[in-house]
Amino acid sequence: DCVYCDRPISMSVTAAEEGLADSSPSVQLDTLIDLSEAHTVHSSLSEQLGELLRSDENIVAIYTLFLLRNHLEIARHHIEAVGDLTISESPNLRHESLSLLADLAPDTQHLVHAALTRLQRDAEPDIHLAAIRLLSCYPNAEEDVISPVLHYAYEAVRQASEDLGVIIEALLALGLTPDKIRDELSQYSSDRSTQLLIDQCLEIDVTE
Structure with a gap:
């Protein structure tokens, strides 16, 4: 276990699957946080993580984006779902989804229009910069x-x-x-x- 905190530095696939599938958003969130501390995230969790990107709970979707930024090989399977979040009502989701799309370049060129839309319509400077970062990848x-x-x-x-x-x-x-x-x-x-x-x-x- 981590000597600086009470969270494990590794997590079994079974425990992760059960946590991500739990009906409670708080359990899902705790599982995502634990996975973010783990050294690896098993590819078998990819489908569940994709589902959490579409969670009605913004905080769950945001932490899923955080996790996927450290596991781009899994994130590449969910580019369209990440792209959908660029039009979320949540500024945090718009920002983090644009940031992840930039990390996934050059596989996200077909979503450049999403960055243009945010640059032209958003009022948040951080979102503007995330959009510009995505555009500058091409x-x-x-x-x-x-x-x-x-x-x-x-x-x-x-x-x-x-x-x-x-x-x-x-x-x-x-x-x-x-x-x-x-x-x-x-x-x-x-x-x-x-x-x-x-x-x-x-x-x-x-x-x-």
Whole structure:
């Protein structure tokens, strides 16, 4: 057992199956937490984990996403279910599902439209960044992908957002050249410090 906590570092398949199948969301949640502490998650649990992604209890679905981010080989069997969560009413589910889809690239390219929708319609900055991260997994993107990210970058420049560096990294990953990014963003920056930040982000990414 773990010397720092009272949770086991391994869990039998039978115990996991029983916990995940329990009718009580709290038991399901405890089982997911125990599995997250385990070194391995048996592939035979894949179907049950897929069902929990569709749980009416948001917290159960969220912890299932947490678990699957550490077990991508299982998560790949549930890409469509994860994609469905990008339109959940829960901001946490939208954020975590987009993050997992990015982890599963390049198998999630057909769900890029989900990231575009969240980028254009969501009000949560964290969700915007998760959407941008998913989009940036697919370089040489079409204009309909690049334009919304570039628009978000314009807003980040106007607001001198601390997320500007992350957004510039995404634009570079999408295939825009440093000169193109500098030209596009500079026209929205009247502040010298923001202009310096743009140049710094580009120089860091170009040299690395």
